[in-house]
Amino acid sequence: MSDNSRTIYPANPTGQSDASNVDHALTVTSGKKRLLLASLFTNFFVLLALYCGVISVLLPKHIAQIDPANKANNLAIVMTSALLFTIFAQPIAGALSDRCRSTWGRRSPWIVGVALIGGPAIFGISMMTTVAGIAVFWLMAAVSLNCMNGPLATVVADRFLPENRGIASGFVGAGFTAGGTVGIIVAGYLAWNLQLGYLVFGLAIAACCLAFVLLNREPSTRSLAVEPFKWGRFFKSFWVSPRQYPDFGWAFFGRFAMFLGYQGVVTYQLYILQDYIGLSVAQSNHDIGTISVITLATLLFSGLVSGYLSDKLQRRKIFVFASSVLMAIGLIIPLFMPTLTGMYLYAAVLGLGYGVYTSIDMALMTQVLPGGGKQAGKDMGILTIATVLPQSFSPILSAWLLAEFNNDYSSLFIAAIIFVFASSFFVLTIKSVK
Known part of the structure; x- marks a missing residue:
């Protein structure tokens, strides 16, 4: 997206827009870039x-009120x-957003549309x-919020030049981490009134996504060419061959190993x-x-x-290695x-290292997408599986x-060290990114 955010993708002589025109029209510059960075952080x-807030505080309390004896199992x-x-919502939503043709672009209808479903559902x-x-409403x-998260994350690949994706990834990572901590604190203050707590979070996500789309307007994709839809080709596209795209495979396994090690201890x-x-229980509750x-x-x-430094030096892998150390x-x-x-x-020290990793990780991922990012929504969605699966596996492995x-418990720290180091060596194997 240029400074004129309402630009229509220029058409080629056939009447349809080509990929180079799409990339040029989406790229943000100057003030629009700063606004998009702030918007990504906020969302x-x-x-x-x-x-x-919902998973750690509101849902557990709500479920305990209904059936205290079976709260853990429920x-x-x-x-x-x-x-x-x-687990598959983000790749599917990302793939469908790649094909989306609308006056509001490819990602915006998904970002605001499913948020307006997910917010009321909360x-x-x-x-x-x-x-x-x-269980039904959660x-x-x-599913709705994951369908929003995939296209939203793809904005980094869509709208920032490769040399600017380090700072963009840093803003996304900072938003993730700060939001998680603040969410638990806010939910704790609102837990006395569950209905109010759910309402605050539901309204906040719907309002932020609507504001994001209005403030960071995508150009129209109505004239953008799209391949005819075929079910077989659609589902087959979710397999990305590690042999054909080795850097994508190394990036996937690097992210998987990092989150498996980190989550296992945290x-x-x-x-x-x-x-x-x-x-004591009371002291540990305070000190955590x-x-x-x-x-x-x-x-x-x-x-x-x-x-900032990664963009300035145009280096990604050395920062990932430093984060693992x-x-x-x-x-x-x-x-x-x-x-x-x-x-x-x-x-x-863990925060310093993990901050470096979260800052560079997304920037690096956007630079190893197959086909130069032609199906960025789908491929970024696939990479999120490497984040979601460790969250499920790490408690099992730790137990x-x-x-x-x-x-x-020293065994958890030793295992985490092994996985974190393994992650960095997976990333160092990537050849297409410095």
Whole structure:
């Protein structure tokens, strides 16, 4: 998108727009770039605030009020049933957005359309008095918001030149992390009135997505050429051959390994404070908040700085490797200093490393898309699977490690170090990105 955001894609002599015209019309410059950066930060901030606030606070409390005796099992059923559907929502929505032809462009109809479904669905949960009802509305909300998330993430590939994607990725990563922390805090304050809590998050995501589309107008795609739709070709397109596109495959496995290592420890932080550090339940509940704030502060700093430096130097892989080294150092600290001070140092150093990673990760992903990003929505959606699957596998892996090593939480730190380092070497194998 140029500074004239209402430009129609210029047509070639056949009357249809070509790819080069599309890329030129979408690219943002000057003031429009700053507005889009701020908008991306805000939307991902609100999206993650919603996810973390609802999943960590509102849903657990709501389910516990309905059936206190079976709250853990019921929460697991609600979350697992949604995961089975949402894991493929982003790739499918991304692929369909690639084909979208409208006055408002390819991504905008999906960003605002499904948000206007997901927002009310979030509020609809508050009306439910059964676990089954909660599961249905949460499924509707989760699928809708994932269908929005895919096209929204693709904006980085669509609208920023490759040399500007580091800072764009940094803003997205900063929004993700800050939103997750703030969402839990806000949900905690609103938990006294569940209906109000659901309403605030539902309205916030719908309003932000509508504002995003209006402020960052895409050019029309009505004249853009599109291949005839065939079911077989559509589903076959979701297989990206690692042999044909090795860099895409390395990027996928690198992201998978990174999130598997990171989530394996972060998910069990509360239990680590209680059973490894030796804090009381009350003290651990307090100090996990302090750890989250420390991680957030260092992550925001390193994320924005490294995104700027990556663009300035036009280097991606060295930053990913540096992030894995920093994260490994952070994970080593509690092994030699199993104290609260050690956990504070762990949080600070881990945040620095993870901030670098989240800043560069999306920028790198956009530069390894097959075919130069012709199907960016679909391919970016596929890469999100490498984020979602570890969130499901890491608790299983961590539980197995604890069982095998007699509930020794040091095994979680050692496994995380291995996966984090493995991630960096997957990325270093990529040849098409410096």
